[in-house]
Amino acid sequence: MPSQQRTVLLAAPRSFCAGVDRAIEIVEQALALRGGxxxxxxxxxxxxxxxxxxxxxxxxFVDELDAVxxxxxxxxxxxxxxxxxxxxxxxxxLAVIDATCPLVAKVHTEARRFAGRGDTLLLIGHSGHEEVExxxxxxxxxxxxxxxxxxxxxxxxxxxxRVSYLTQTTLAVDETAGIVAALRDRFPALRGPSSEDIxxxxxxxxxxxxxxxxECDLVxxxxxxxxSNSQRLVELARRQGTPAHLIDDAGDIQPAWLxxxxxxxxxxxxxxxxxxxxxxxxxxAPATVVEHEVTREKVxxxxxxxxx
Numbered sequence: 194m195p196s197q198q199r200t201v202l203l204a205a206p207r208s209f210c211a212g213v214d215r216a217i218e219i220v221e222q223a224l225a226l227r228g229g230x231x232x233x234x235x236x237x238x239x240x241x242x243x244x245x246x247x248x249x250x251x252x253x254f255v256d257e258l259d260a261v262x263x264x265x266x267x268x269x270x271x272x273x274x275x276x277x278x279x280x281x282x283x284x285x286x287l288a289v290i291d292a293t294c295p296l297v298a299k300v301h302t303e304a305r306r307f308a309g310r311g312d313t314l315l316l317i318g319h320s321g322h323e324e325v326e327x328x329x330x331x332x333x334x335x336x337x338x339x340x341x342x343x344x345x346x347x348x349x350x351x352x353x354x355r356v357s358y359l360t361q362t363t364l365a366v367d368e369t370a371g372i373v374a375a376l377r378d379r380f381p382a383l384r385g386p387s388s389e390d391i392x393x394x395x396x397x398x399x400x401x402x403x404x405x406x407x408e409c410d411l412v413x414x415x416x417x418x419x420x421s422n423s424q425r426l427v428e429l430a431r432r433q434g435t436p437a438h439l440i441d442d443a444g445d446i447q448p449a450w451l452x453x454x455x456x457x458x459x460x461x462x463x464x465x466x467x468x469x470x471x472x473x474x475x476x477x478a479p480a481t482v483v484e485h486e487v488t489r490e491k492v493x494x495x496x497x498x499x500x501x
Contacts, residue, residue, distance in 0.1 A: 198479055198480065198481065199451075199454065199455060199456070199457060199477060199479075199480040199481070200455065200456045200457070200480065200481045200482075200483060201456075201457050201458075201459050201474060201477055201480045201481070201482045201483070202405040202408060202409060202456060202457070202458045202459065202483055202485055203459050203460075203470075203474075203482055203483065203484040203485065204398070204401035204402045204404070204405055204458065204459065204460035204485060204487075205401055205484050205485065205486035205487070206394070206397045206398060206401055206486070206487075206488065206489070206490050207398060207401065207415075207459075207460045207461040207465075207467075207470065208415075208461040208462075208463070208465050208466065208467040208469075208470060209463060209464070209465070209466065209467060210392070210393075210394030210463040210490070210492075211394070211490070211492040211493055211494050212271055212294030212295065212296060212297070212392070212394070212463075212494060213238045213271060213294075213463055213464050214494075215271075215292065215294070215494040215495075215496065216237050216238055216270065216271035216292040216294065217237065217238065217243060217247070218496065219237075219268060219290060219292040219496060219497065219500060220233060220237055220247050220252050220268055220292070221247075221250070222496065222500045223266060223268060223290055223500065224247075224250055224251050224252065226500070227266055228251070229250070229251025229252070229253075230251055230252070230253045230265075231251060231252050231253070231266050231267075231268060232252075232253050232254075232255055232260075232261045232265055232266065232267040232268070233247070233252050233253065233254050233255070233267070233268045233270065234255060234256075234257070234258060234261075234267055234268070234269055234270060234274065234278070235254070235255075235256065235270040235272065235323050236254060236270060236419070237252075237254075237268065237270050237271060237292060238270070238271050238464040239272075239416075239417055239419045239420040239421070239423075239464050240416065240417045240420060240462075240464040240465055240466070241417045241441055242417075242441070242442065242465075242466055242469065243464065243466060252268075258278065258281050258282060258285065258287065261285070261287060263285055263286055263287070264285075264286050264287065264288070265287060265288065266287070266288040266289075266290065267282060267287045267288070267289055267290070268289075268290045268291075268292050269289065269290070269291045269292055269293055270292060270293075270323065271292050271293060271294045271297070272293070272294075272297060272322075272323035272324040272327060273293040273294070273297040273298065273300075273301060273323075273324055273327035273328070274293070274327045274330075275326065275327050275329070275330020275331065276330055276331060277330055278327075278330070288499075290497060290499050290500065291497055292497070293327075294362070294392075294494075295494050296362050296390075296392040296393075297324055297327070297328075297362055299386075299390070300328055300359055300360075300361075300362065300386075300390050301327070301328060301331055303359055303386050303390070304316075304328055304331035304332055304336070304359055305331055305332070307332075307357040307359070307384075308331065308332035308335045308336075310355075311352075311355055312335070312355045312356060312357040312384070313335055313336075313337060313350040313351060313352070313355060313356050313357070314332055314335055314336040314337070314357055314358070314359060315336075315337050315339050315348065315350075315356060315357070315358040315359075315376060315383075316328055316329060316336050316337065316338050316339065316358070316359050316360070316361075317339050317340075317358060317359070317360040317361065317364065317369055317372050317373070318338060318339075318340070318360060318361030318364065319340060319361065319364075319421060320338060320340060322361065322421055324361050324362065324363070324421075325338065325361055328359065328361075337349075337350070339358075339372060339376070341372065342371055342372055342375045344372075345372065345375040345376055345379055346379070348376075348379065350380070353380050353382065354382045355382075356376075356380045356382060356383050356384070357383065357384045357385060358373060358376055358383060358384075358385050359385075359386060359390055360373075360389075360390040360391055361390070361391075361421070362390055362391055362392040362395060363391070363392070363395050363421040363422040363425065363463075364391055364395070364421070364425065365399065365425040365428060365429060366391055366395070366396055366399055367429075367432075369391060373385070393490070393492065394422070394463045394490065394492075395422045395425070395463065397487065397488055397490060398422065398426060398460060398462070398463060399425065399426065399429055400487050400488070401460065401485065401486070401487045401488075402414075402426055402429055402430060402458065402460050403429065403433070404485055404487055405458045405485050406429065406430045406433045406435045406437075406458055407433055407434075407435065408456060408458075409430075409435050409456045409457060409458035410435070410436075410453075410454040410455055410456050410457065411435065411436050411437070411438075411450060411451070411454045411456075411457050411458070412426075412427075412430035412435050412436070412437035412438075412457070412458040412459075412460070413437070413438055413440055413446070413457060413458070413459050413460075413473060414426045414427050414430070414437060414438070414439050414440070414460055414461065414462065415440055415441075415442070415459075415460070415461035415462065415465045415469045415470055415473060416439055416440075416441070416461060416462030416464065416465045417441055417462075417464070417465070418439065418441075420462045420463075420464050420465070422462045422463050422464070423439055423461075423462030423463075423464070423465065424439065426460055426462060427439045430458065435458070436450075437458075438450060440473070441469075442469050442472060442473075443469070443472045443473045443475070443476035446473070446476060446477075451477075457477060457480075459473060459474070
């Protein structure tokens with residue numbers, strides 16, 4: 194590691210959001226109250242370090258419910274599940290603890306409401322993402338996935354006057370606005386949610402990085418590869434012309450990235466533990482660390498009834 198002094202511009206907010214804090218606490222409390230094993234459908238949040246830590250404590254992560262023994266306790270991840278998954282859990286007699294983020298649950302509620310009034314739902318999101326799979330399951334016969342502006346031209350709906358849109362909660366704000374605008378041009382009667390579906394934490398982390406990315410020679414985003422909001426942060430920095438890399442932890446930093454770099458922007462996706470950011474700062478030492486805070490988050494979500 195070169196010894197020249199660098200500046201690290203630290204974006205704030207960063208790291209855990211209220212939904213992630215709640216989801217992790219749900220698994221921890223379930224383990225404390227009921228003992229292991231506690232089964233978790235999919236990764237509780239998209240971070241390899243979080244998952245490994247909870248596995249060490251007795252959590253068992255499974256892809257589908259058929260891997261959960263009858264009558265066992267199962268936690269649904271923060272990304273939400275489809276009604277079909279809930280029905281299967283009921284049929285199997287599983288003790289369910291639901292860690293779905295309340296902001297994801299809001300999107301599910303909107304999907305049911307829009308479908309109930311006869312609309313075709315245009316869901317803006319990424320194919321295969323667990324959150325999208327869960328939302329699609331609310332009204333599969335009435336929902337069309339839209340991933341890009343290019344997709345808009347291909348959308349076919351039974352009645353152009355009965356069309357609504359919803360979005361995945363972890364998308365890039367600017368790119369999503371472009372897709373919504375294209376949908377409005379195509380379907381002037383398009384209706385949307387009463388408040389934005391992209392969550393406050395995703396928006397805040399993007400705003401915080403936008404405020405510093407232009408001043409940086411390099412941006413490092415702490416987060417795992419399957420974390421949508423972390424990937425969007427990398428893309429945002431690159432759209433501003435700044436080289437950016439996604440890292441699971443300090444060990445992923447390549448010395449070549451730091452060559453000739455004086456100012457490094459540092460942030461973390463909403464599912465990345467804060468301690469990993471501190472490890473990166475230590476790795477980059479000696480450096481002057483300057484935090485740039487665009488807002489302060491005070492959101493807190495209540496635990497589900499079985500754990501109160």
